[in-house]
Amino acid sequence: MPARPLPELARDITAGAVRLAAATAAWLQLVAEFDRRDGWAAHGIKSCAHWLAWQCGMSPTTAREHVRVARALVDLPLLSAAFAEGRLSYSKIRAVTRVAEPETEQMLLELAVEATASQLDRVVRGWRRSDRVDDEVVAEKRQFQHWWDDDGMLVVRMRLGPEEGADFLAGVESRAEAQARRDRAEAKRAASAGAPPAGAATETAGDEAVEREEIACARERTSARRCAAVAALARAGDGADRRPGDPPSREVVVHVDAAVLADDAAAGQAYLEGGPALHPAQVRRMLCGATVVTMLERDREVLGVGRTRRLATRAQRRALLRRDGGCARPGCTETRIERLHAHHMRHWLFGGGTDIDNLVLLCDVDHGLVHDHDHDHDLVMSRRDGRLIVLAPDGRRVWGAGDAAFVAGLAGLPGTGESVGDVFVGVQPIDELAARRPTSAAGAGARGAVEDPLDGDLTRLLFPDGPPVLSEAMHVNGERMNLDHVVWVLLHQRDLQRRLAAEARGRPLAAA
Template sequence: MATEDLTTDEIGARLVGYAGQMAALTARFLELLAEFDRRGGWSGEGIISCAHWLSWRTGLAIRTAQDHLRIAHALPELPLLRKAFSEGRLSYSKVRALTRVATPEREEELLNVALSATASQVERLVRSIRNIDRHRDETERGTIDSSSSWSWNLDGSLSVTLRLSPLDGARFLAGVVRAEYERTRTAGDPDLPTEPAPDEEASGVAERPPGHPASADLWRNVPSDIAPAVVAMGDTMQTVITAPEFIPGAELVVHTHDDADPHLDDGPALEDADVDEAACGGAVRKVKHAKKRGGTRGVVLNYGRKRRMPTRKLMRVLFERDRCCQHPGCGRTRHLHAHHVTFWSQNGTTDPDNLILLCSAHHRALHRGEFAIKALGSQQFSFHRSDGSTIERAPAVHKPDGWKPDATIDDDAVLPINPGRHLDAGYATEVLYAAWAWKARQSDEVLAAA
């Protein structure tokens, strides 16, 4: 049947069905590619690699060809992933991500997650696993990758741990020395020359300007207590670096209450003097809390008719909840708009129960009447077509008439099983590593018993 003779629903069904067929065919393509490379079939005059041949003969970009080749050689060692791929249950995008971290010991658990997740969720999970593997690998290699952690203590102090490579450590200490010099300067201290004179550069010692105090020795000595200098470095960055309008963590957020001490965002309480000091900075936002019914305190998110645009705090709440455009199948993470489901002009409120993130394209389409959104309460929403029918996140697909695909591949094989709205990569990696550790212990016990 000609394409123009198909209904829109039939075209959509075939696209999903063909996606499964394409996945299966791609699996076969990669199987042939691996064997072709093993046989050296690509060798010839001017051909330097199998990826080069693939790019030349099939029109793929060289980087794409290299990715195909990597996956092709990884799949023979991963029979479970290869089987699901050949059955059209895993898309190429999922397989491409999984083969970066999968091993014969890991593939069963990874496959179970991938079958119930979207491609973007799988990629995010793989990034988390690669980070963990990298830290373990550097221990075995004897090299160091710079890393850090921080946490608020029970007494209200902040603990910061830095683990820096030798070169990064030297850069950090050099910055500390400069910050300490700037911090301890007095009114009579002139700026040091930007560039030393030739004779000074040769001797390795810059001549101290006339009348300059002994504090210039700080250029050659790191202070034993670097905390004041590090704070000075932070103050400098807040002053000289211009940040976007909404960038979580880049501003001081001070919460004030009618009946309690002010405190930092997700941090300890502050004295009134601390609040006044913070107010002198240029990157400080105060969030006013009021008493709610029952005596509890919280951020006033509903500003009634006084405020239409959501505050930065509320935008952070929406971003943590939605992460991307919420239109089914979109997933865009850039240029997101906070949309009032019940329009502001119709007395819609500015709170999480009435706000949802949409990309610019879907926000425009919504206002053009191409689809509608209903607020279901408790920050849940549903999407609807112009005829009122629900737009499902992962709709079931039925085989259309007149199409005879590979009978061994289900029409909706490529769709996720019970797709979730959000994948907690941290929790997922914790469970996966626990399962892999248990399997390793079981294997060791079997070997010990033998």
């Protein structure tokens, strides 16, 4: 098959971007209506974003952002219309809805059409940074996030208030500068002794190359000192200001197969809980020099877990975390062990044993849901084939599988001769069948009489009134501009519009 001409391929890409934006706009309208009507409300579902993350293959952050945009567009008809017409991309809409209001919608639309998505992001950041920020905004936006990167390194993202941020930077820079002075003193002593400084460039290299190498080395040393300073501050603060009754210090949990400790080449694994893989030598060093909890494992069975108490032991909780990976409810992303509870699926008072087969990990919220009624009205829980099965008091299945719509994909839509209804067992509000028994075959035929919302053409689903007339490409300008001046003009125009609106209502606007 001959390759398509590049101009034709480029036109199809730009036209596809326009149609993708229009389809996203139509989909967000569905999300906004679903959210307005509380269609997501079910046992254990906290919000519309929670439901989207559960059933639409999104991360929680992406789902929250889509719901935020969908809600914002309801009160922004001009931006919503431009989005539905394919004149604005989702990236532009996502940026502009962070600051858009009815009185500023027109001028932001004009800017969004002419600016690139990158320029618009910078304008919005400048807008929000220049606007007045009070204590409530700081408290709302304060955050601390961390994750392990693909290369096994810890990535930390923080949003601190101005005073907290200044204190944090002062502590880090102080320790880093102290280490830098010690390094310079050591370098002077080495130079006086006649030893070449570490990392010195060769004499054959050019002056420019030597300078670049020295700058790169200085940056690496500065980053290393700052990272070491953060770690030192964390170690120093771990035992500071501790009082009687405070919870115990967090522990580093290392999972390691027993054979790996004895032989580096043995089959098995060793890794930090929630983190990267470790070399056996690293594990042995951590066992000697750090406070760790080590779970020796063989053939995926945790060793030394007791089963004789009413409350789960610490070892059993670790074993449950190893088995369930976090909260067992599909769609819940809670993995912090201090937020997890070992729940008896059959209550201990009614004969249930405190063993692994009768325990399941649930987070604070979901554990409270199970116990928010009398025992006669609790959610009925069991495990079948390693999966958690939960029945509501009226007999309906709840907490079905996550991402159910993506099990078959487009190839599995009606027309293949196969039913796609079984995968939605326990997915509310799609599954409404009551009195289902908790068996491994419970999903068979669950939705035979329920109309499949995915049946039919995708265009008819997203555009019930007919597809819109779309152009072959979005308007592109993106010429250079003074973005600081743009922010200044927009804020003054926003304040003017507010003042005019207040005067029209007979109440002069107070000075900001």
